[in-house]
Amino acid sequence: xxxxxxxxxxxxxxxxxxxxxxITYEVSFLTGYETFxxxxxxxxxxxxxxxxxxxxxxxxxxxFKFNGFSSGVSGCVKVxxxxxxxxGVKHKMGTKYIGYDFENGIFFHKSGNRGDKLxxxxxxxxxxxxxxxxxxxxxxxxx
Numbered sequence: 001x002x003x004x005x006x007x008x009x010x011x012x013x014x015x016x017x018x019x020x021x022x023i024t025y026e027v028s029f030l031t032g033y034e035t036f037x038x039x040x041x042x043x044x045x046x047x048x049x050x051x052x053x054x055x056x057x058x059x060x061x062x063x064f065k066f067n068g069f070s071s072g073v074s075g076c077v078k079v080x081x082x083x084x085x086x087x088g089v090k091h092k093m094g095t096k097y098i099g100y101d102f103e104n105g106i107f108f109h110k111s112g113n114r115g116d117k118l119x120x121x122x123x124x125x126x127x128x129x130x131x132x133x134x135x136x137x138x139x140x141x142x143x
Contacts, residue, residue: 008114011094014070016141019089019098019107021068022075026085026102029064033057036085036102037064040120041074048073057082074118080126086133088123090116096142097122101131108137 026036033056043050048069053061069075075089085102090112097118099108103126124133 008093008095011072011091012096012098015073015089015091015094015096015098018068018070018073018075019087019100022066022077022087022089023100023102025066025068026077026087030083033062035082036077036079038077038079038085039064040076041118042120044069044074076118076120076123078123078126080128084126084128086123086126088118090118090122092117097137098141099123099134099137101134103129104131106131106139107141108134108139109142110137 030036035056037054039050039052043052048071049065049067051063051065054064056062072092073089075087077085077087079085086099088097088099090097093114095112095114097110097112101108127133
């Protein structure tokens with residue numbers, strides 16, 4: 001029983017690490033190109049990579065390539081007006097959904113079941129200057 005709790009905790013920690021890496025990458029892209037990049041869970045390839053060509057505000061196109069999803073982790077980013085974004089991740093064998101509101105710099109979490117993958121609909125649509133969209137989620141990473 002204790003071993004199973006350890007394994008689940010490890011899966012949840014992997015998802016937490018992946019969302020931190022995703023946050024760093026998205027903020028870096030925002031800094032360089034003045035836009036967050038939305039993507040859905042279907043855009044993550046089998047190697048944990050999201051690669052897409054995006055139009056940026058100056059009219060050029062750039063390649064967004066995030067190769068930081070661990071095996072078993074799914075995630076998505078929703079964007080509104082280029083500068084507001086919400087992200088979410090979950091490890092398939094973990095029990096925790098982890099969300100992040102980029103505008104407010106706040107982590108959120110909610111419980112899930114082992115075997116459930118993150119769906120695009122699990123991550124709330126972006127509300128500017130608010131955290132009200134995170135109804136049903138708890139603030140923080142939870143432990």
